[in-house]
Amino acid sequence: DGGITQSPKYLFRKEGQNVTLSCEQNLNHDAMYWYRQDPGQGLRLIYYSQIVNDFQKGDIAEGYSVSREKKESFPLTVTSAQKNPTAFYLCASSIRVPRRTGANVLTFGAGSRLTVL
C-alpha cells in the first residue's frame, strides 16, 4: 500500500538532546512537508521541500533542521535550540503542483509524538 511512514510513533527526549524523526513515502511524490500540531493551535508549517536537495523554512523553522537527499525521505531533526519541542509532528507529501495555482492536496502520515522530559 502506498503511504507515508513516520517513526518513531512515540519518542522521549531529555533536555539538551537532538532527536531525528523519520518520514518515508512511497507515493512517488515530489513535495514533502513537516507540520507541528499543538492542542488548540492547529497545524503549523516547520519546513517543506518541493524537490530533492532543496527545502525552505516554514513559519516556525527555528530550532529545527531537515535534509532531502532522497525523494522518498525527509527527516526532521529537533535540536536543543527548540525551546518548546514537546508536540505532535506530522509529515505530509504531495505531487508538485504548478506554482500558478498553488492547488495541492496533501497526504499525511500518522505522526510522531515527542515528549521532552
Add this chain to the structure above:
Amino acid sequence: AQSVSQHNHHVILSEAASLELGCNYSYGGTVNLFWYVQYPGQHLQLLLKYFSGDPLVKGIKGFEAEFIKSIFSFNLRKPSVQWSDTAEYFCAVTKGGSQGNLIFGKGTKLSVKP
C-alpha cells in the same frame, strides 16, 4: 499575514442534528480551500476541497462546504451528523501562486452524542 479562523473550538451535538462549522480566511486573492478531518487515532485526511468552479462542493460522508468569496468564507455543513463523525476538523487554505503550502485553522473538535 494570511490567517484562517475557525469560529468554534468545541462543538457538541446529538445524533441527527445539523452541523455547520465556520471558517474564514484573510487573503483577498485567488485561494484554494480545504477541510481536513482527523478521526480519533487516525491520520489527518482530506474531507473536501475547492479549487475553482461551483462554489458548493461535496465531500466524503455527506459533508459539503460553500465558498462565499464576498465574505471570505468556507463553512462546512452536514444535514444530519452521526456518532462516527466525532473528530477534529481543520479548515485550510493555499494561495494561488504559492507552492501549495497549507495554512491551517486551529481546528474544531466535534463530539456527537449517541
